[in-house]
Amino acid sequence: xxxxxxxxxxxxxxxxxxxxxxxxxxxxxxxxxxxxxxxxxxxxxxxxxxxxxxxxxxxxxxxxxxxxxxxxxxxxxxxxxxxxxxxxxxxxxxxxxxxxxxxxxxxxxxxxxxxxxxxxxxxxxxxxxxxxxxxxxxxxxxxxxxxxxxxxxxxxxxxxxxxxxxxxxxxxxxxxxxxxxxxxxxxxxxxxxxxxxxxxxxxxxxxxxxxxxxxxxxxxxxxxxxxxxxxxxxxxxxxxxxxxxxxxxxxxxxxxxxxxxxxxxxxxxxxxxxxxxxxxxxxxxxxxxxxxxxxxxxxxxxxxxxxxxxxxxxxxxxx
Amino acid sequence: xxxxxxxxxxxxxxxxxxxxxxxxxxxxxxxxxxxxxxxxxxxxxxxxxxxxxxxxxxxxxxxxxxxxxxxxxxxxxxxxxxxxxxxxxxxxxxxxxxxxxxxxxxxxxxxxxxxxxxxxxxxxxxxxxxxxxxxxxxxxxxxxxxxxxxxxxxxxxxxxxxxxxxxxxxxxxxxxxxxxxxxxxxxxxxxxxxxxxxxxxxxxxxxxxxxxxxxxxxxxxxxxxxxxxxxxxxxxxxxxxxxxxxxxxxxxxxxxxxxxxxxxxxxxxxxxxxxxxxxxxxxxxxxxxxxxxxxxxxxxxxxxxxxxxxxx
Numbered sequence: 001x002x003x004x005x006x007x008x009x010x011x012x013x014x015x016x017x018x019x020x021x022x023x024x025x026x027x028x029x030x031x032x033x034x035x036x037x038x039x040x041x042x043x044x045x046x047x048x049x050x051x052x053x054x055x056x057x058x059x060x061x062x063x064x065x066x067x068x069x070x071x072x073x074x075x076x077x078x079x080x081x082x083x084x085x086x087x088x089x090x091x092x093x094x095x096x097x098x099x100x101x102x103x104x105x106x107x108x109x110x111x112x113x114x115x116x117x118x119x120x121x122x123x124x125x126x127x128x129x130x131x132x133x134x135x136x137x138x139x140x141x142x143x144x145x146x147x148x149x150x151x152x153x154x155x156x157x158x159x160x161x162x163x164x165x166x167x168x169x170x171x172x173x174x175x176x177x178x179x180x181x182x183x184x185x186x187x188x189x190x191x192x193x194x195x196x197x198x199x200x201x202x203x204x205x206x207x208x209x210x211x212x213x214x215x216x217x218x219x220x221x222x223x224x225x226x227x228x229x230x231x232x233x234x235x236x237x238x239x240x241x242x243x244x245x246x247x248x249x250x251x252x253x254x255x256x257x258x259x260x261x262x263x264x265x266x267x268x269x270x271x272x273x274x275x276x277x278x279x280x281x282x283x284x285x286x287x288x289x290x291x292x293x294x295x296x297x298x299x300x301x302x303x304x305x306x307x308x309x310x311x312x313x314x315x316x317x318x319x
Numbered sequence: 320x321x322x323x324x325x326x327x328x329x330x331x332x333x334x335x336x337x338x339x340x341x342x343x344x345x346x347x348x349x350x351x352x353x354x355x356x357x358x359x360x361x362x363x364x365x366x367x368x369x370x371x372x373x374x375x376x377x378x379x380x381x382x383x384x385x386x387x388x389x390x391x392x393x394x395x396x397x398x399x400x401x402x403x404x405x406x407x408x409x410x411x412x413x414x415x416x417x418x419x420x421x422x423x424x425x426x427x428x429x430x431x432x433x434x435x436x437x438x439x440x441x442x443x444x445x446x447x448x449x450x451x452x453x454x455x456x457x458x459x460x461x462x463x464x465x466x467x468x469x470x471x472x473x474x475x476x477x478x479x480x481x482x483x484x485x486x487x488x489x490x491x492x493x494x495x496x497x498x499x500x501x502x503x504x505x506x507x508x509x510x511x512x513x514x515x516x517x518x519x520x521x522x523x524x525x526x527x528x529x530x531x532x533x534x535x536x537x538x539x540x541x542x543x544x545x546x547x548x549x550x551x552x553x554x555x556x557x558x559x560x561x562x563x564x565x566x567x568x569x570x571x572x573x574x575x576x577x578x579x580x581x582x583x584x585x586x587x588x589x590x591x592x593x594x595x596x597x598x599x600x601x602x603x604x605x606x607x608x609x610x611x612x613x614x615x616x617x618x619x620x621x622x623x624x625x626x627x628x629x630x631x
């Protein structure tokens with residue numbers, strides 16, 4: 001078995017709401033393997049974005065973090081800010097959902113791409129700028145030389161996201177975290193950006209953690225999938241297994257919300273809403289919306305072991 | 320750029336004309352008679368009549384205004400009713416003093432207000448932030464003359480660091496030394512404004528997505544604040560500096576009187592007391608023009624700070 005690049009154990013993230021600590025992420029564990037794309041899927045508000053941010057400890061001080069994130073033998077969560085600065089952008093990089101607002105409007109594209117190289121590789125600005133030009137070629141931006149001197153507002157949305165990717169890849173990180181990188185883009189551009197990420201992953205052998213709510217994206221790029229619901233990791237499986245044999249009632253329901261072209265298919269929305277974090281139910285957090293819920297669900301089930309892991313009593317009975 | 324400046328200067332002509340009309344009418348509607356004010360209560364009726372006749376005060380207001388405009392079109396602001404000196408000359412004599420005072424005040428405003436605003440934003444809602452916010456509120460509410468008197472009492476009389484009467488004479492060093500106290504007292508209000516603006520601008524900017532991006536790149540705290548955040552926060556700060564320049568010229572009147580410095584402010588008060596219509600008109604035209612220029616410079620600064628702004 002391959003050694004994981006990063007191991008997340010029992011990660012919990014709490015925020016203080018009206019003087020009470022509420023767990024937005026409820027003790028989740030998963031591995032990131034070398035050269036794979038791991039997709040974390042879930043509805044809005046299920047805690048996937050803050051999970052992604054916590055992998056680099058980017059959350060604000062108001063968040064209370066628990067558990068352990070091991071990367072290269074060290075626990076990210078107990079690192080000092082100085083040590084984290086050394087890892088961020090150099091060994092773990094992140095790209096964000098909104099390419100419009102994620103780039104600094106008053107700095108040139110060239111400077112923004114060159115910055116991590118200067119910070120981490122000790123390059124001079126002129127060397128870093130030359131390297132930035134190569135990175136623009138890598139993310140397939142034409143007229144790289146001219147683009148370097150431009151500002152973000154002079155680029156289209158798709159271009160900006162490519163620039164974000166170039167920034168992320170600048171120091172050849174081992175892990176690239178992509179938080180809904182295509183949500184803000186047109187469908188055609190989405191496909192291009194996803195294909196680009198996949199190509200780069202294969203070329204450079206890095207691992208990608210892709211946060212998304214879009215199962216279409218998952219089907220396209222994922223090697224493994226982790227499904228999150230209301231701060232819990234409810235199912236994790238290799239992508240083929242998840243689509244052919246979804247085991248958690250939430251995953252099953254989620255798959256029914258995706259339109260399919262190949263057969264007459266009725267779209268079934270999931271009834272109800274994700275509860276707000278200060279009103280999380282005891283026991284299984286999905287139980288109130290689950291069609292298969294029964295008495296046992298008043299106690300939270302554990303995630304089953306194995307590559308296709310499920311957190312559901314029903315599954316335990318079936319096995 | 321040159322096209323932009325020309326266009327902007329031309330577009331200010333209607334504004335300046337409006338200012339001219341208002342100033343011209345207001346001076347003449349206000350009570351008081353220049354002939355009496357200048358020649359004194361004991362002047363004979365003949366002398367008063369002769370003076371009014373010579374100054375054209377007996378003509379209708381429209382004729383007077385027409386004369387003023389035609390002078391202006393020839394680039395002249397007329398001559399002082401009191402001294403007979405060309406208005407332009409007497410204004411240009413004192414303008415540098417007011418300008419150096421205003422620039423000094425802005426200088427203090429920036430070097431004190433900007434760092435304090437940043438500190439306040441970084442320690443948001445901490446005791447330092449509360450303390451600085453109260454101090455800046457005091458700075459805003461203190462009348463300029465009171466600040467000036469307190470500074471004189473404290474720094475000039477008690478500690479004898481600066482002169483009480485800061486006449487701007489001597490070499491450049493002396494001149495700067497003499498400027499410090501008046502500029503500081505005029506700058507207090509600027510410090511407060513810039514601090515408050517810098518604080519709120521920094522708080523806005525620090526919450527932006529691109530700051531998170533910069534953190535994700537591993538940019539250390541100092542670089543995050545001074546390079547990524549401050550560049551963006553400068554935009555509203557430039558606005559405040561430009562906007563309050565006019566206020567500074569107004570406040571400079573009191574500062575100049577208290578420190579007994581020559582300047583536009585003192586000249587305005589003097590001409591007002593003497594009902595020197597021509598000098599007053601000239602002063603207003605030049606002050607209004609000054610503010611137009613400052614606004615223009617502010618716009619040019621925007622383009623320097625923010626690449627999204629295009630000067631057209």
